[in-house]
Amino acid sequence: xxxxxxxxxxxxxxxxxxxxxxxxxxxxxxxxxxxxxxxxxxxxxxxxxxxxxxxxxxxxxxxxxxxxxxxxxxxxxxxxxxxxxxxxxxxxxxxxxxxxxxxxxxxxxxxxxxxxxxxxxxxxxxxxxxxxxxxxxxxxxxxxxxxxxxxxxxxxxxxxxxxxxxxxxxxxxxxxxxxxxxxxxxxxxxxxxxxxxxxxxxxxxxxxxxxxxxxxxxxxxxxxxxxxxxxxxxxxxxxxxxxxxxxxxxxxxxxxxxxxxxxxxxxxxxxxxxxxxxxxxxxxxxxxxxxxxxxxxxxxxxxxxxxxxxxxxxxxxxxxxxxxxxxxxxxxxxxxxxxxxxxxxxxxxxxxxxxxxxxxxxxxxxxxxxxxxxxxxxxxxxxxxxxxxxxxxxxxxxxxxxxxxxxxxxxxxxxxxxxxxxxx
Amino acid sequence: xxxxxxxxxxxxxxxxxxxxxxxxxxxxxxxxxxxxxxxxxxxxxxxxxxxxxxxxxxxxxxxxxxxxxxxxxxxxxxxxxxxxxxxxxxxxxxxxxxxxxxxxxxxxxxxxxxxxxxxxxxxxxxxxxxxxxxxxxxxxxxxxxxxxxxxxxxxxxxxxxxxxxxxxxxxxxxxxxxxxxxxxxxxxxxxxxxxxxxxxxxxxxxxxxxxxxxxxxxxxxxxxxxxxxxxxxxxxxxxxxxxxxxxxxxxxxxxxxxxxxxxxxxxxxxxxxxxxxxxxxxxxxxxxxxxxxxxxxxxxxxxxxxxxx
Numbered sequence: 123x124x125x126x127x128x129x130x131x132x133x134x135x136x137x138x139x140x141x142x143x144x145x146x147x148x149x150x151x152x153x154x155x156x157x158x159x160x161x162x163x164x165x166x167x168x169x170x171x172x173x174x175x176x177x178x179x180x181x182x183x184x185x186x187x188x189x190x191x192x193x194x195x196x197x198x199x200x201x202x203x204x205x206x207x208x209x210x211x212x213x214x215x216x217x218x219x220x221x222x223x224x225x226x227x228x229x230x231x232x233x234x235x236x237x238x239x240x241x242x243x244x245x246x247x248x249x250x251x252x253x254x255x256x257x258x259x260x261x262x263x264x265x266x267x268x269x270x271x272x273x274x275x276x277x278x279x280x281x282x283x284x285x286x287x288x289x290x291x292x293x294x295x296x297x298x299x300x301x302x303x304x305x306x307x308x309x310x311x312x313x314x315x316x317x318x319x320x321x322x323x324x325x326x327x328x329x330x331x332x333x334x335x336x337x338x339x340x341x342x343x344x345x346x347x348x349x350x351x352x353x354x355x356x357x358x359x360x361x362x363x364x365x366x367x368x369x370x371x372x373x374x375x376x377x378x379x380x381x382x383x384x385x386x387x388x389x390x391x392x393x394x395x396x397x398x399x400x401x402x403x404x405x406x407x408x409x410x411x412x413x414x415x416x417x418x419x420x421x422x423x424x425x426x427x428x429x430x431x432x433x434x435x436x437x438x439x440x441x442x443x444x445x446x447x448x449x450x451x452x453x454x455x456x457x458x459x460x461x462x463x464x465x466x467x468x469x470x471x472x473x474x475x476x477x478x479x480x481x482x483x484x485x486x487x488x489x490x491x492x493x494x495x496x497x498x499x500x501x502x503x504x505x506x507x508x509x510x511x512x513x514x515x516x517x518x519x520x521x522x523x524x525x526x527x528x529x530x531x532x533x534x535x536x537x538x539x540x541x542x543x544x545x546x
Numbered sequence: 547x548x549x550x551x552x553x554x555x556x557x558x559x560x561x562x563x564x565x566x567x568x569x570x571x572x573x574x575x576x577x578x579x580x581x582x583x584x585x586x587x588x589x590x591x592x593x594x595x596x597x598x599x600x601x602x603x604x605x606x607x608x609x610x611x612x613x614x615x616x617x618x619x620x621x622x623x624x625x626x627x628x629x630x631x632x633x634x635x636x637x638x639x640x641x642x643x644x645x646x647x648x649x650x651x652x653x654x655x656x657x658x659x660x661x662x663x664x665x666x667x668x669x670x671x672x673x674x675x676x677x678x679x680x681x682x683x684x685x686x687x688x689x690x691x692x693x694x695x696x697x698x699x700x701x702x703x704x705x706x707x708x709x710x711x712x713x714x715x716x717x718x719x720x721x722x723x724x725x726x727x728x729x730x731x732x733x734x735x736x737x738x739x740x741x742x743x744x745x746x747x748x749x750x751x752x753x754x755x756x757x758x759x760x761x762x763x764x765x766x767x768x769x770x771x772x773x774x775x776x777x778x779x780x781x782x783x784x785x786x787x788x789x790x791x792x793x794x795x796x797x798x799x800x801x802x803x804x805x806x807x808x809x810x811x812x813x814x815x816x817x818x819x820x821x822x823x824x825x826x827x828x829x830x831x832x833x834x835x836x837x838x839x840x841x842x843x844x845x846x847x848x849x850x851x852x853x854x855x
Contacts, residue, residue: 130552131559198706200690201683203736210555212734224711231713341552355568360601368600375597377565377715406596416553418564418597431572455711469716472572530716537720539710 130341135214135229135262137253138239143270147239147311148202148215151333154318157204199229209337219249223256223488223502224455227542230260231528235339237266237332242275242308246288251296252488254289258298259451259504259544261524264339265304268332273310277323282308296491305335343524348415349442350381350389351518351526352435353471358420373404373420374429379471379525381437383421384412388438391429392516397438398423432473434516434526442526444514447480449546451520452499452507456533456540460499466540470515470529477531480508499541506546520544556743560593563731565715566694567597570676570729571604573719577676577729580665581607581634583615583623583752584801586680589740590731591626592747605678606633610664612657613640614804617777622752637668656806666702669726676719676727684736694733700724737799741824745817757797757815763789768808769796776804 138144151157202213214229216222230236236257240250257265267289275281286306293299308327309316315323318333330338358373383389387400402422403410413419421435429435436442448468454460460479468477484493485505499505520527531541553561567590570577579594581587594603607627611620627634639657642648642664650657669677683689693709695717710718719727732740744751762769763785772785783804785791796809797820810829814820 129554131555198691198709200687201734202690203684203734205555205736205738210739228711228713232715355565355572356598356604358598358601365600371600373600375568377561377568406599414551414553416558416561418561418568469718471716472569524714528714528716530711530713530718532718532720537718537722539712539718542711542713 129208131210131212132235132336132339132341133212133214133233134235134237134336134339135216135226135233135257136237136239137216137226137257138237138249138270142239142241143311144215144239147237147268147270147309147317148213150311150314150317151213152202152204154314155204155206155333199225206333206337209341211336223252223504224453224542226253226256227260227453227455230257230262231542233260233262234341234343235264235266235336236262237268240267240269240285240289242269242271242281242285245285246292248489250289251292251491254293254298255296255486255488255491258296258302261520261544263302263343265298265302266332266335267304267306269306269308270311272308272315272324273313277308277310277315279308279324279326282306282327305329307332307335342415344380348380348523349440349518350383350387350435350437351379351442351471351523352376352383352421353379353473354429354431354433354435355472357430370426371422372426373422374435375418375420376435376472377418378413378415380415380523381440382412382414383437385410389423389435390438390441391423391427392434392436392441393444393514394428394433396425396427396429398425398427400424432471434471434473436516442516442518444516446511446514447508448511448515448517448529448543449506449508450529450543451546452505452531452544453542454499454501454503454505454540455542456538457501458533458536458540459501460541462497465534467532467534468509468511468515468529468543469532470517471526473513473515474532475511475513475515477509477511480510482507507543509543517545519546556739556746559732559735559739560596560743562715562734563590563593564597566717566729566731567594567678569695569717570678570719570727571598573717574676574727576672576674577605577678578608578635578672578674579603579605579678580680581609581623581627582680582801583609583619583626584680585740585744585751585755586682586732588626588749588751589735589743589747590678590680591630592743592749593731595630603630603632606635608635608637608668608677610661610668611636611638611640612661612803613638613778614657614776614782616752616754616801616804617775618754619752619801620777622750626750635668635672637664637671639664642667654805656803658803658806662702669702674726675721676729678729678731680732681728681730682735682737682740683733692730692733694730695719696728696730697721698726698728702726704728738821738824741817741821745821751817752801754798754801754809755820757795757812759793760796760809761791761793762796762809763791765789769794769810771796771804771809774804 136144200215204211216225216229238253269285315321316331354374354376356375360368390397401424403413404420462479466477468475483506485496485503518526527545529543530539533540639660648660648663693712761772772783774783775781797812798809814823
């Protein structure tokens, strides 16, 4: 680890089951980037010994909660961190089994890169297809296919090339190859080949190591110019202040979900359609001339406009549509199945609306990718669903804009988050 | 713009934390910010300033005081709250002991875990529906799977199997009466990020974070501070018979209950030296300093289930 300030931050996820060496891969990344400190290493060395293993088992670094160990399962997405001095990384480590589709979708929702692990002895499996489909569905722009356990196939180039060709065929079938940036890498997480160090076992591979790929991957979710979307989170009106200068202060606080904004830009506040211009942009005490995607700022407008949480400020020339009906791919997250008769709450950006199910067109078998007719949705199902909304939402398609194309479904009686939606 | 300049990692973490604080303010009716005077909660105060100024914070600050805190930290806590002009609520584990709701097994038992009881009593007293805390996912493995908005039932219990899925940045802080949310704006920060942020923002800290001379003994393989004066005037952590008291240069990596927080040997007397020390240390923050987490492999998980933040 170095003390240098990292230039950027990358969030990525790992897809694979325990057998693919996913935990070993994460353990190796943390270990080789010197994120693991001596006391943690001593702990896992002790545990390895207790469990009768000869070498230190790096996969124990991601060993979970007591509750999970007792049941021998992984319940949940775990987040891990490491840093190279040029970049900080957040890993979302999701269990890969079919019944954890919801966890994969959860991990994918904040990731900009997915590492899909393939066991070199087994090649492209059903679960590889499932992981790839979900990464595609949730719109992860960069895919790294890691052909792992190369040590167990004698670091054989032909085996690697065959798996790569198989994957490309499959990825083309589902539109993944056309839509996303896919990279391939042969590796042995156990030995450390091609993760942080190249080592000498695969000199036939001239491409980047995993860490080189991670360091070079774009941090931004999209390299396209996106439209300015600013959902209002909170309105600051400090009128009780003793400072008379603040009596007319009206700041619209939120995060730039996409695009950029500058002082003087013409804006429209939706859904009401009021128009104004940006008078000032503030971040704490700083006055900014412009702000970009992911910055949390306060916007001041030239006109006094009645605006509250749930409204959206956009550039006047690129306003989205306010709609009361949406079509979406939905992943059902709850043990309680979707009930088409019930009313749910849809939370989209900072806005909520009551919602009724219009229809369920089909659900997708995540293993065969076949569409099937259905009348209900159970946990881990993925389906195309239409909703009727009580309040208008300002939406873009998920393909075009991850922030204004996504929503969650909340069960009003339990307050649980029961579904995740991506607007078509 | 086709070439986007990504935010630096500190700017990104700051923007995320501000967004989370504003979601709490937007979604919760009666939130509170847990503030101990420690480095993580001092970062959160700065984030709250950036999130809500020139307005007041849309929540009071609250400290659950074990009665066994370093007086430097308590004084700093009060000073900082006064500078900000924000309301500070203090609720004390000792009051819970007087009420009989906290019963210590032995008089010198560490009181950290008993903060849960006092916290739950305060939540009930004020009707808080959300407590903002400074926990980080890198601290401990029971935290690695923690949500940014973590649901607690009416007994304050954390059930790892019954947490709400958390997707994109769409947080769900809805609760029924009696239940509450623990919100963690710096979940994605590491100890290093915290120190780098303190350095960048030039945040002031209680003096015990910096290298200073202190009487210690070696107890169970750890550095144990002795003869510590409290704000009450009482002096605790008496050395035991046979223990040799040594005066050494130490600092605290984490501040907490006097009876269970160990300092580390250090000559880092300013923030930039601490950043270097943090980068080169071989021991985790909790491993080095939290004597109470080492009782069992799962002790943090256990305490969280009982309502600990």
